[in-house]
Amino acid sequence: MKRNEFEDVCRKNGLALTIQRRTILDALAARTDHPTVDQVYEDIKENLKGVSRTTVYRVLETFVSIGIVRKISNPESKARFDADTKRHHHLTCMHCGKVLDLHDSTLDNLAPNSGALREFEIFDYSITFNGRCASCRDDEAPKI
Amino acid sequence: MKRNEFEDVCRKNGLALTIQRRTILDALAARTDHPTVDQVYEDIKENLKGVSRTTVYRVLETFVSIGIVRKISNPESKARFDADTKRHHHLTCMHCGKVLDLHDSTLDNLAPNSGALREFEIFDYSITFNGRCASCRDDEAPKI
């Protein structure tokens, strides 16, 4: 993301342009391996003496909330377990966190054909659909 | 899972048949909403007075390791962030936890056609491929 682009996004969302936000976004964009908070912190602490881990947490969550960063693999920092080991997929409600099963045989034979895969041995896969469940949609609908 | 089936699986894996394991598996199988450790604990504590939360943690991990239960949405209890908000998918190494990006346009227009979806409004989706990355495969290969 270019400097101007970032400034526009911040202004549009009423966010101050701080050196911390700029540095954290740059550090995150510089790697494609989905770093943890600590990895981002390690990457920036040399260039930005005195920065706090707390700030990295807060800034990343801010970026997620305005949609310029995605948080993966930890929707609510709790593990969930499933006794169904057959291949199936998940519908995750972004509003209430509920996870529903989706059995759909048309989704059960995906075969990625990217070259990046040659080196990666795939055992299984699962699709997570993100959206809004029926009851959350009802809750948010305007009451008349 | 039937009682006999469970007994076979335990014997095959050298696990003792305890009332805790039996009860926890039954409780997990009785719901399809991917409960957390605490939800399982709440479900069983009435029927199994004195059971410990620790046991629920341990038993569930045991089940995952013998393959009769899946753990979803918390591979290593750390959040990971991604500056790429375009649709793409992930290759997760089950061995070292590394997450790689996969851009593959043939996977970008999935449309589930299950009836369960009628009530669920989908905004986006992401596929997680689980497997073994090149460097972990090399590490595990027998050295000659």
Add this chain to the structure above:
DNA sequence: GTTAATGCAAAGCATTTGCACACGT
């Protein structure tokens, strides 16, 4: 000048671990 952002330290949860006792084999 006002309001929002940061840094620090402490608190909060989910999860793990050490150890003694109890249970399954």
Add this chain to the structure above:
DNA sequence: ACGTGTGCAAATGCTTTGCATTAAC
């Protein structure tokens, strides 16, 4: 009897929060 499994309590690790200071607008 033997070894594994469980319960308890303490420890650990990631993340969040309260509050005073600092910086952006």
